[in-house]
Amino acid sequence: MTAQVGLGTRGSEGDSQPESESCVSRSGKVLLEVENVVTGFGSNTVLHGPSLSVREGETVGVFGLNGAGKSVLMKVIAGVLPLWSGRLAFDGADITRVPAEERVARGMGHVPQGRQVFPGLTVEENLRLGAYTLRRHDKGRYPAALAAVYERFPVLAQKRNQLGGSLSGGQQASLAVARALINQPRLLLVDEASAGLAPVAVRELFHTLRQVVATGVTILMVEQNVSFGLQLVEKVNILQMGRIAYSGDVNTLDQEALVAHLGIGRMLGKGVAGTLAGRNVPPGAPESGKGGKAPKRAAPGSRGGANKRKGAAQG
């Protein structure tokens, strides 16, 4: 671990732990609790009461088909969508009705689906906007936080005055992660960060997220690239039409259940097995198992589908 990865944590338990599988603090206290959350849009209920918990230092995955409610779940946790019922707790405190900005101040960061980089703003302006909460609460910490992000992501330092829209897909992914990390979160919510990236950029993202984990940051991630996700997470949750269909430790993963619940075929089942067998191998390397990318299939009644996630892979 280098000084570069020293941003992103507020002195949580994992600080001094090396970058390895053993950095996971299995005995860590529960950092995030999601209990029976229900929400939706108009008369359409999207989340039908899923529950999950994330312990300090863990990396936990949420997988599921298009329209399963993964992003809605992340938005509910981040506080950008209201709950109809259920309960959320962060670091032991009830945050069910706590506004999004206050959740950021308490240590939550959100890397939204699609990255949401502002294309017409420079890299530094994007970071500055991301650091809104930090600057508001403690303006004096902003220069050091910005410097730490630039140290961690030298490419962003080089391109600090370039427009966000001019960056490659991989650089935009770095910017989206950096924009969340600049507030030094304890919990990072990462929604499909690898989507649309070329293999080389996916590998970079893998190392970035591993380094973030090594600094003690807890991660709850949604991934459509199952091979990629399974190499990072300790726990797997499968969301199916707004309900948890499967939940378990990745080391004791019931692959048949995974394949069955994700509605993916035998080929992917083999890919998953290969991925699990080579969990320390960066995605894209030959050992990591082929064919591990879940086909995007629309769940019945969903708005997602074949025309989502358009565009060629970009590095």
Ligand SMILES: Nc1ncnc2c1ncn2[C@@H]1O[C@H](COP(=O)(O)OP(=O)(O)OP(=O)(O)O)[C@@H](O)[C@H]1O
């Ligand atoms: N702003 C919205 N207005 C109305 N319905 C919405 C809205 N956002 C999401 N939905 C509905 O909620 C359901 C879950 O959407 P969500 O974006 O959480 O899916 P997802 O699991 O993240 O899928 P994907 O893998 O495609 O990102 C979908 O059926 C979608 O139609």
Ligand SMILES: [Mg+2]
């Ligand atoms: Mg989504």
